[in-house]
């Protein structure tokens with residue numbers, strides 16, 4: 001991140017990009033500066049240790065320190081509740097009991113699952129993953145949940161299914177951000193079926209050994225640790241198997257800035273800022289960003305056979 005070096009000429013560059021998007025991402029830049037300052041004043045919010053539970057999948061262990069739980073659950077992106085990071089109180093309005101998830105599209109067995117039944121049916125495990133937001137902040141989080149590939153057997157995708165499209169709830173009465181009609185609500189994201197089969201692709205229903213808080217995407221959110229955070233869609237109500245590539249909310253708003261693949265790469269800058277470094281929340285320092293956020297060995301095969309043209313778009 002080169003926030004301190006930002007000069008006024010960045011503004012004119014920003015004005016040529018999507019206006020509403022810029023407005024919100026700029027808010028972030030302001031708040032990140034404040035966060036650095038605040039954290040150095042409050043050491044209690046520093047990077048912390050956490051004891052993994054007996055559900056830990058040892059293939060996905062990372063050593064501590066982990067992101068401080070309070071920080072990871074109060075500094076969140078959830079535009080349905082507003083464009084600031086400080087939306088955790090507002091998100092308490094979301095009613096997450098009696099939540100069901102509809103799975104439809106190109107599958108042999110279309111189904112609607114009650115979230116609690118789905119959790120019981122599949123069972124939960126714990127995984128510790130790195131997480132990297134496109135804005136330049138990063139975390140290390142112990143998630144609870146299950147791999148995305150576990151739902152494939154339950155619905156049996158058709159031969160023609162190439163993509164999974166995920167959708168968040170739409171309810172402007174409880175989510176004031178959804179009254180801002182310049183966003184193409186509901187929040188949508190997508191991945192390829194091949195990516196869904198990769199064991200890293202994860203559905204989180206909990207974090208830090210507890211149910212996931214509303215503001216982090218209760219009761220079910222995607223976690224794709226090798227991609228920028230906006231791909232990890234929160235509070236999913238629907239999963240559709242499709243032939244065509246789905247277009248996500250951010251891609252619709254600003255296609256030059258946020259694409260379908262959005263794989264983490266320190267060497268491919270965002271049009272408005274560098275991606276070479278990241279700030280670990282609470283750690284008050286920058287570290288180098290890694291290709292595929294450190295998961296190259298797990299995922300690079302997914303992209304080996306793409307066309308030259310697609311390969312150019314892999315990292316945004």
Ligand SMILES: Nc1nc2c(c(=O)[nH]1)N[C@H]1C(S)=C(S)[C@@H](COP(=O)(O)O)O[C@H]1N2
Nearest residue numbers: 076077078079133168187229230232233234
């Ligand atoms: N429905 C929904 N999902 C979302 C978002 C959002 O605004 N709405 N923000 C995304 C972005 S930009 C990031 S970085 C992560 C943040 O996850 P966290 O707040 O749990 O750290 O959620 C992603 N999922």
Ligand SMILES: [Mo]
Nearest residue numbers: 133134229230
């Ligand atoms: Mo993000």
